[in-house]
Amino acid sequence: MALPDNPIMFANNPLDRAGHLRPNPDWVAAQLASDDALIVPLWQLNPLVLPELQPGDGRDVGYLPKAAFGEAWSDTMQVVFLGLNRRQKPLFAADISHMSAPEDMGPFKGMGQFEDLRGLAAAGDMSRTELAILAQAKGILDWNLRTPFCAQCGHPSQSAEGGYKRKCDNCGTEHFPRTDPVVIMLATHGEDCLLGRQRGWPDGMLSALAGFMEPGETLEEAVARELMEEAGIEVSSVSYLGSQPWPFPGSLMIGCMAKASHRDIQVDEVELEEAHWVSRSDIISSMAGQGPLGVPPEMAIAHQLMKAFAEGAD
Numbered sequence: 395m396a397l398p399d400n401p402i403m404f405a406n407n408p409l410d411r412a413g414h415l416r417p418n419p420d421w422v423a424a425q426l427a428s429d430d431a432l433i434v435p436l437w438q439l440n441p442l443v444l445p446e447l448q449p450g451d452g453r454d455v456g457y458l459p460k461a462a463f464g465e466a467w468s469d470t471m472q473v474v475f476l477g478l479n480r481r482q483k484p485l486f487a488a489d490i491s492h493m494s495a496p497e498d499m500g501p502f503k504g505m506g507q508f509e510d511l512r513g514l515a516a517a518g519d520m521s522r523t524e525l526a527i528l529a530q531a532k533g534i535l536d537w538n539l540r541t542p543f544c545a546q547c548g549h550p551s552q553s554a555e556g557g558y559k560r561k562c563d564n565c566g567t568e569h570f571p572r573t574d575p576v577v578i579m580l581a582t583h584g585e586d587c588l589l590g591r592q593r594g595w596p597d598g599m600l601s602a603l604a605g606f607m608e609p610g611e612t613l614e615e616a617v618a619r620e621l622m623e624e625a626g627i628e629v630s631s632v633s634y635l636g637s638q639p640w641p642f643p644g645s646l647m648i649g650c651m652a653k654a655s656h657r658d659i660q661v662d663e664v665e666l667e668e669a670h671w672v673s674r675s676d677i678i679s680s681m682a683g684q685g686p687l688g689v690p691p692e693m694a695i696a697h698q699l700m701k702a703f704a705e706g707a708d
């Protein structure tokens with residue numbers, strides 16, 4: 395049975411990642427060589443996006459057959475396997491950053507635009523499942539491009555298993571894609587929740603507090619530590635709401651609610667400009683665009699935490 399549809403942006407990736415098949419380099423090579431292969435080029439980590447066929451139709455990912463790459467195809471460029479779509483066609487992503495202006499010259503000229511994934515997700519004119527696939531593409535391509543050397547011995551490492559592993563031929567160490575967990579949490583106290591703002595955010599914008607998890611702590615402990623460090627708030631319980639792939643560059647946002655034991659706030663001014671208790675009624679009106687606060691956009695998991703609070707969670 396499939397998982398229920400998830401309102402969190404970059405969730406609902408529909409691909410079969412074929413984790414039992416992709417360790418075989420011959421299988422991956424055969425998929426890439428097949429006429430069915432569809433490859434999305436990313437330039438500086440921005441995927442090719444095709445324009446709408448008709449106004450209001452929405453935009454599509456620029457999946458292309460290998461032949462369409464023409465002179466842009468290079469056997470040394472990084473290519474990663476994404477998975478099999480529901481028609482069993484293999485999808486790949488390829489880094490074409492070696493090109494200078496692919497929208498204006500070469501084989502991709504006139505096809506569409508290479509777009510920043512965050513802006514694309516915010517624009518709201520591409521399907522959620524396609525955006526989830528692009529989050530995977532950006533994340534795995536970015537990790538490969540950022541990890542050219544073995545962290546153990548410093549020699550060049552080689553991409554393997556369709557991009558889900560890098561191997562060092564010198565010392566034999568295997569490296570796996572990094573995912574950096576971040577806890578993001580809404581502390582609540584009765585009918586109020588705790589929001590803060592970082593320097594440089596738009597005026598009036600407030601959001602849930604967040605921070606990177608550290609080795610040797612549980613989710614609950616990371617939530618409690620971050621709330622204490624950033625706002626001086628002690629919590630008595632933590633509950634998990636949902637998680638979000640966040641490939642900027644390689645995070646997993648883990649959304650939690652936390653019950654605060656008290657209301658006294660002591661802001662860490664290095665981390666935050668301010669933090670306040672905000673009433674549930676102000677959250678409800680602000681999320682409807684009629685309240686006193688600027689709230690995070692729908693694509694942010696902080697929005698989903700605040701929505702859950704607006705709907706009665708605590």
Ligand SMILES: [Zn+2]
Pocket residue numbers: 544545546547548549562563564565566567
């Ligand atoms: Zn090594």
